[in-house]
Amino acid sequence: MTSIKIFVEGIADEKFIIDYLKNEYNYSIEKNGIIITNGWDSINSKEGSEAIINEMNKNSDNDGVNLLIFDSDNDFTQRKDDLTNWKTGKKVNFELFLWPNNKDNGDFEILLENIINPINKPILDCWDNYENCLKQKQIPNRSAPLTTPARKTKVYAYLEALLGESKSQKKKIKEINRNYNEVEHWDLNSQYMNSFKSFLDTYFKR
Known part of the structure; x- marks a missing residue:
């Protein structure tokens, strides 16, 4: 080749x-x-x-x-x-x-959002509700609107919701350790x- x-x-x-x-x-x-x-x-x-x-x-x-x-x-x-x-x-x-x-x-994160396993879509729905809530809230004595977390954070939260709480499982959330061939998480097709x-x-x- x-x-x-x-x-x-x-x-x-x-x-x-x-x-x-x-x-x-x-x-x-x-x-x-x-x-x-x-x-x-x-x-x-x-x-x-x-x-x-x-x-x-x-x-x-x-x-x-x-x-x-x-x-x-x-x-x-x-x-x-x-x-x-x-x-x-x-x-x-x-x-x-x-x-x-x-x-x-x-x-790249937009692509990832679009290829999550469809069965896990409720996780992203929860995140969308969280973002919408932030946009509607006002903090006393704060003139600027609340910051919506970056899409990288959204992907991180998606995996964190699916993986366990042990240190070995948490490591799998990091970009360098992710397994995109894990069909429970991602749909590469x-x-x-x-x-x-x-x-x-x-x-x-x-």
Whole structure:
């Protein structure tokens, strides 16, 4: 198989992709096959871009393929343009996929929300009620509205509700230790995965 290097933002993306490649393609990616970049702000800085550019060029020089998988954040079109222009300006080659589904605004955590095992949806309903409650509450002598927890916290709470209270179970909540092949928690066959699967099929389906 052609050498494939995958460039992601963080540990959560790395662990998910490792599990998904194993589940969908029975493919164990080689050590250093996934490179953590720390995201757009990092690669767009002089300090953060040099090592990534070197890795991409080295792989391309060996007839390898680079895949860049980032969050689209608040503006899918803008982030796609940012990365396309960066690609041209730095004279590197890569294929691009933007979480959550390569067309909408958002991030990796939105994908995770959409692929939870449907039987566990009541857990997220409880969380939504909690967020709505925060939006309606006012604290005396506080002018600013209450802060809604980040989506990362929502995913963390989802797993915490399902896993036990022992230290070994709690460790499974952390991004680096999660098991996305645990069917009681995640549905990797969800239709929401179709765009990501189509993207990867080009490189891993044989």
